[in-house]
Amino acid sequence: MSGFVITGAAPLGADARDLYVVDGRFADPASAPAGIERVDADGLIALPGLVDLHTHLREPGREDAETVASGTRAAARGGFTAVLAMANTKPVTDTGEAAEHLLELGRRAGACEVVPVGAVSKGLAGAELAELGLMARGAARVRLFSDDGHCVTDARLMRRALEYVRAFDGCIAQHAQDPALAGPDACCHEGEISGRLGLPGWPSAAESSIVARDVSLAELTNSRVHVCHVSTAETVDVLRWAKRRGIAVTAEVTPHHLMLTTDEVTSYDPTYKVNPPLRPNEHVEAVREALADGTIDAVATDHAPHARHDKEHAFVDASPGMLGLETALAVVLETMVLPGRMDWARVVETMSTTPARIARLADQGRPLAEGEPANFVLVDPSARAVVDRDASASLSRNNPWHGRDLPDPIVATYWNGRVTYRREVG
Ligand SMILES: NC(=O)N[C@@H](CC(=O)O)C(=O)O
Numbered sequence: 001m002s003g004f005v006i007t008g009a010a011p012l013g014a015d016a017r018d019l020y021v022v023d024g025r026f027a028d029p030a031s032a033p034a035g036i037e038r039v040d041a042d043g044l045i046a047l048p049g050l051v052d053l054h055t056h057l058r059e060p061g062r063e064d065a066e067t068v069a070s071g072t073r074a075a076a077r078g079g080f081t082a083v084l085a086m087a088n089t090k091p092v093t094d095t096g097e098a099a100e101h102l103l104e105l106g107r108r109a110g111a112c113e114v115v116p117v118g119a120v121s122k123g124l125a126g127a128e129l130a131e132l133g134l135m136a137r138g139a140a141r142v143r144l145f146s147d148d149g150h151c152v153t154d155a156r157l158m159r160r161a162l163e164y165v166r167a168f169d170g171c172i173a174q175h176a177q178d179p180a181l182a183g184p185d186a187c188c189h190e191g192e193i194s195g196r197l198g199l200p201g202w203p204s205a206a207e208s209s210i211v212a213r214d215v216s217l218a219e220l221t222n223s224r225v226h227v228c229h230v231s232t233a234e235t236v237d238v239l240r241w242a243k244r245r246g247i248a249v250t251a252e253v254t255p256h257h258l259m260l261t262t263d264e265v266t267s268y269d270p271t272y273k274v275n276p277p278l279r280p281n282e283h284v285e286a287v288r289e290a291l292a293d294g295t296i297d298a299v300a301t302d303h304a305p306h307a308r309h310d311k312e313h314a315f316v317d318a319s320p321g322m323l324g325l326e327t328a329l330a331v332v333l334e335t336m337v338l339p340g341r342m343d344w345a346r347v348v349e350t351m352s353t354t355p356a357r358i359a360r361l362a363d364q365g366r367p368l369a370e371g372e373p374a375n376f377v378l379v380d381p382s383a384r385a386v387v388d389r390d391a392s393a394s395l396s397r398n399n400p401w402h403g404r405d406l407p408d409p410i411v412a413t414y415w416n417g418r419v420t421y422r423r424e425v426g
Pocket residue numbers: 056088148149150175273274275276302304305320321322
């Protein structure tokens with residue numbers, strides 16, 4: 001395989017240096033042959049490829065909303081070199097075979113690493129454990145398990161899942177939503193706006209009470225729990241308490257919970273219907289602070305494509321979820337980096353290194369150093385653009401950022417030394 005040299009890019013925003021890529025890995029630029037292809041990246045920042053802990057690819061079963069091919073194309077456009085694909089497909093990823101099938105679809109698509117998330121319970125029904133051991137020991141090497149879309153509400157099942165995955169260093173990722181407090185109709189933060197709009201509400205306590213229970217179970221079992229899409233200030237307080245006690249808990253926040261508030265819902269536009277719901281500004285401020293200070297470990301997109309015929313309904317009837325892969329870094333720049341809350345090193349931690357560690361991915365979130373896999377992204381820190389939902393690689397159009405002026409950072413993405421996305425110029 002022939003190599004190439006990237007010139008002028010600044011790793012993590014530090015001093016610019018050449019990056020020599022050969023056979024899918026970084027090598028010493030001094031050893032690059034004369035006349036080798038040179039890629040001018042003057043003024044750009046090089047970061048390790050982003051890793052998304054929480055993507056819905058919809059294949060198998062809902063290929064009208066997204067496929068592995070379209071979803072991973074969107075991931076590459078967003079600077080991602082790996083995505084963890086949630087289990088709530090049809091059929092559910094709850095067996096060794098299902099996990100291997102998804103792994104194979106990802107390999108065929110070839111746009112980034114696709115890592116299956118295994119279901120915790122058979123059929124996401126919350127009653128019996130799925131084939132956790134077979135998914136972990138098979139070719140997919142599943143380490144992250146989640147019934148995402150559903151909460152594992154039965155504390156006994158949650159305890160058994162945590163005990164089971166400990167043997168192979170697995171982790172249970174919880175969608176924290178107590179259905180007794182936030183049932184299937186709940187579609188909006190419970191508060192002044194839900195009352196005014198007449199929408200069934202979803203109180204903060206429906207999330208934080210499950211998180212409090214789960215960190216206690218993680219302590220009891222000495223196992224790892226991960227909290228999906230943290231949306232409230234109370235959850236942040238529980239996480240701070242649990243981390244002080246040394247409990248093995250990690251947590252993610254989505255770009256939309258870092259930027260959008262419950263005010264969006266006053267339009268009754270179902271694009272803004274999502275679980276957990278958009279919250280008032282004091283919660284948005286709390287999750288921003290928690291991401292900056294390390295209480296929240298990672299940013300994860302919860303990219304949740306939905307076909308038109310599932311979204312274009314009255315607010316209460318529409319499917320919950322919104323797109324996120326292509327705009328994730330843009331929103332983190334806008335909410336965290338440009339206002340001075342986070343630097344590039346923290347961006348790399350929260351969007352690459354730490355998600356790779358949580359999912360136990362060996363070849364992701366690595367430094368841009370000799371011998372390491374060449375998974376990286378070239379970023380223009382100052383470009384901006386108005387988001388156009390029709391320019392997306394996703395098959396779905398439920399894009400909450402449509403029409404907004406945001407940073408437009410992703411110039412090119414490389415996975416194992418191969419370009420998976422390059423911005424067209426002009
Ligand atoms: N976030 C959502 O509102 N929807 C997700 C499921 C989930 O993440 O809970 C989906 O699969 O559409």
